[in-house]
Amino acid sequence: TMEPLKVHIQFGGGAELLFDKIKRREVELPALKKYYPDCKHEKWLIKDLLVWIKDNLLKERPELFLQGDSVRPGILVLINDADWELYGELDYELQQNDTIMFISTLHGG
Amino acid sequence: TMEPLKVHIQFGGGAELLFDKIKRREVELPALKKYYPDCKHEKWLIKDLLVWIKDNLLKERPELFLQGDSVRPGILVLINDADWELYGELDYELQQNDTIMFISTLHGG
Amino acid sequence: VVKISEKLPKWAIERYSRQILLPEIGVKGQEKLMGAKVLVVGAGGLGCPAAVYLAGAGVGEIGIVDYDQVDLTNIHRQILHSEADQNVSKAQSAADSLRSINSKIKLTPYNIELNPSNALEISANYDVILDCTDNVPTRYMLNDVSVLNKMPLISGSALKMEGQLTIYGYRAKTNQNDKGYKYIGPCYRCVFPTPPPPEAVGSCSADGVAGPIPGVIGTLQALETIKLIVGQTHDNLLVGRLLLFDGEDMSFRNVKLRPRNPECEICSESPKITKLLNYEVVCRMQSKEKDLDLDIL
C-alpha cells in the first residue's frame, strides 16, 4: 500500500541531545522507493531508518550516533521494548506503529 | 460473533490475596447470553465481569472485594491503565484483549 | 554556561553544583529550593528517604512530624535512625541526622501527633506536604489539610512488596510555568470518596514490608517535590497519574486517574466539608496503630 508508515522514535540516556533534546517523536515515512529510488528492497528496514534519521533529524556530531552503517557502541536499540538483536538488527522490517528507541547507556553513579 | 472474549485480569495492592495470590490471569469469557441467559444486554459489561469474577475466581470473603453491585471502596479499577471512571465504570463494554486491573490502595509507610 | 546568580551565594553554587548543572534546576531552581518550605508527615520508611534527599538538595526549611519513638524493628527501612536512637523521638532523631547532612537549612522536628486541632496551623507554615504516614484516617486528614490550605500533597504509600505514589491537590495557578492556568488536579477524595472498610486495610507491622519498597517511594516523593518546587508543569509531574510499583517482579506502571470531581465533598467549588473532621470516626479506624506484639515471638 501507499499508506505512509507511522513509527514512534524515542531517544534517551542522553542520545536526545543530538536531536534537539526531543525525546519522543512520531514520524511518517513515505514509500521507501520514493525516498530512496535506488534502493533494492521494497519495505523500510531499520538500516534505512538510520539513514533517514541522519538526513532528517540528526543535528550535530553524527559520529556520536552512527558508526559505519549502524549505531555507535553504547547505544541500545529497542524495537517495541526489546533489544533489536532479537529481531535481526539492521535488517528488521519496520511495522506500522512500531516504537523504536535509541538509549544511550549511562555510566555515572 | 461467537468468538470468546479474551481479557486480562490483574490484581494488586493486596487484592490478589482474595484470588489465590495470583496477580495476572488471562480469561476467556463465553457469549454473555450463554452465561447469563436472562441478561437484557448482548455484550459483556464490567458489571457482568464482576459477577463472573465473584462466581469463578473469588475464593473467600467477597465483602473485601464487592460492595453492592460494585467494587468496595479503596479498590481502584483500571481499564487499560486508566481509571474506569473515565469509561463509564460499571457500564463499560469489554473489548477484545482489554486489561482490567483491580488495585487495592495502600496506606502503609 | 550557567549564569552566576545575584541571590545565590558562592558556597551554594559550589555545594549544589551537581544539580544546578541540570537544565531542569539551574540557578533559578536552586534559589527556589532554598526558599521552599516542606512539611514531611511521618519520619518512617517513606519520610526518612524523602527527607534526606530534600535536605541534600538544600530545601530551605523542612518540618518533620512524628509522635512515635524509634524501635529496633524500624531500622531496616527508616534510614535516618540508628541503633543508638532507640526510644528517641523519631522526629528528633530524623532532624538530628538531617542537620549533620546539611547545616545550612532550617529543620523543625514536631514530636507530636498531627490531629484536626493542630494540623491546619502547623502546615500553614509550609508550601508542600509529603504524606509519609501509615494509616487511613491521617491520609484523609492530610488531604483535607492540603485542600483547605491550598497546598499540594505528595502522597506515597508502601506495603509488603508494593508501593504507590501520586500528587493530590495540584494547582497550576501557583506555578507560573504552567500554561494550564486554571487546572487543578484531583484530590484524594476525588479518587477515593469513601474510606475502605477497616478489615481490608493492611499495615507494615502486621503484614510486613521490604525496606527498599518505602525507600524507592520516599525517594521518588523527594524527586517529585523537587520538580514541583523548581516549577515543572503538571504533565511532567505525577498529577492525575498514579505510579504503581511491584517489587516482586520490578514492574512499574503509570496509570491515569480520574480528573477532579466537580462534586467533590472538599475540593469542589461548593464543598460540603469546610473544616477538619474527626477522621477516626469518619474512617472507623484508629490512626495510632501501635506496633503489635507479633505471634512469632
Next chain:
Amino acid sequence: VVKISEKLPKWAIERYSRQILLPEIGVKGQEKLMGAKVLVVGAGGLGCPAAVYLAGAGVGEIGIVDYDQVDLTNIHRQILHSEADQNVSKAQSAADSLRSINSKIKLTPYNIELNPSNALEISANYDVILDCTDNVPTRYMLNDVSVLNKMPLISGSALKMEGQLTIYGYRAKTNQNDKGYKYIGPCYRCVFPTPPPPEAVGSCSADGVAGPIPGVIGTLQALETIKLIVGQTHDNLLVGRLLLFDGEDMSFRNVKLRPRNPECEICSESPKITKLLNYEVVCRMQSKEKDLDLDIL
C-alpha cells in the same frame, strides 16, 4: 504462622520481623541474608542507598570499596556522608554510618582503587557484586570479575534525570529454586561488546545529576540483591531485562535484552578473555575521573 527457626536467634527474629513477615523472605530468607556477603563497589550516589538498605536488612557481610574522599558536592546524593565527613575516605565514612545502623553485621571498608591486580582477589570473598561506580573502564572490569569469579553483578547507573538497572552474569545453577538449571543470563559484554567512544560518555560532575535519581536506582539495587539472596528466580529478577527510569516525567520501562551471546569474549564456553585486562587502555578512558573545576565558579 511463621515457624521459629533453629538457626535464627530471637533478637534477629524480632529485629527483622517486618521483612520476615513477607512470604518472599520468611525465616529461611532471613537466614540466607545473614549468611550473605555482598561487595558494594562505589560509596557514592548509588552505593550509599544500596548499602544502607542491605545493612538494614541484615546482610551478614558488606564490603565497600572507594578510593575517593568525601567532597561537599557529593552530599546532596551520597547519603551516608555528612558535612563532618569532608575529606574522609568515602569507604570509611560509609562503613561508619552503616555500623551505627547495624552493629550486628560485618563491615569492611576498602579505601583503595579496585584495579586489575586486586579486584579478583578482593571480590572472591563475596557472593554478589554491586556495580555502583561512575566510569566505563571500571564497569568493564567489574563485568569481567563477575564472570571470572562466577558471581552475579547488580549493575546500576544514573546521570542527570535518568537511571538504568539490570543484573549481569546470573547463573541459575547457584539458585536451588530456579527450575531453569542451566540458564545463564547475559553479561555486560554480551550486550555491549564494544566500549562507547570516550567523547560520548557523560559524568555526574560534568553533566550533573539530581540526587534522588541514583537514590532510586541504588535502592532498587539493594532490593534486587535481597531478592537474589533469598532465592527469587530469574523471571522475577532484572535478569535479561533492563529497567529504564526517566525522572523527567517519572516514566519507567522494562525492556528485554538479548540473551547470553554464545560467542561472548568472556562468558562463552570458549572465552578469549581469561584474565583481567588493562581497562583504561581497552576503553581508551581514565577510570579515576577527578572532579572537574567547574566553569561556573
